[in-house]
Amino acid sequence: MELLAGSEPTGAAIVRSLDNKHIFVFGHAEYDWDTLNREYERDIKKGMDIAVAENYFPDNDPKQRPIVRWRSVKYTFIYKLVKLLCIPRNTVHY
Numbered sequence: 001m002e003l004l005a006g007s008e009p010t011g012a013a014i015v016r017s018l019d020n021k022h023i024f025v026f027g028h029a030e031y032d033w034d035t036l037n038r039e040y041e042r043d044i045k046k047g048m049d050i051a052v053a054e055n056y057f058p059d060n061d062p063k064q065r066p067i068v069r070w071r072s073v074k075y076t077f078i079y080k081l082v083k084l085l086c087i088p089r090n091t092v093h094y
Contacts, residue, residue: 009054029074037066 004023005014015024028035036053040062043050058064 029070029077033066033068033071037062 001015002018003012003015006012011026012024013026015026016022036056040050040053052060052062054060055069056066058067
């Protein structure tokens with residue numbers, strides 16, 4: 001496996017197999033702006049002791065409206081991935 005994208009706090013984001021047959025994308029780029037908030041509220045109501053998602057709410061305060069920062073990245077990533085998958089194999093250079 002080869003790490004293509006990731007960071008220290010979040011870990012692997014995109015990994016590919018060395019034979020280029022598999023690409024693994026971690027995380028939830030498909031989430032709507034309030035999905036994490038709804039999941040957080042659901043778990044709190046269940047009495048679960050969970051941490052607030054870092055940098056999701058202003059000042060990490062779950063009483064505030066979430067900050068949406070990933071939407072443009074999500075669309076750019078999906079567009080480029082689809083474009084890459086549609087290019088004839090012999091024209092892709094790694």
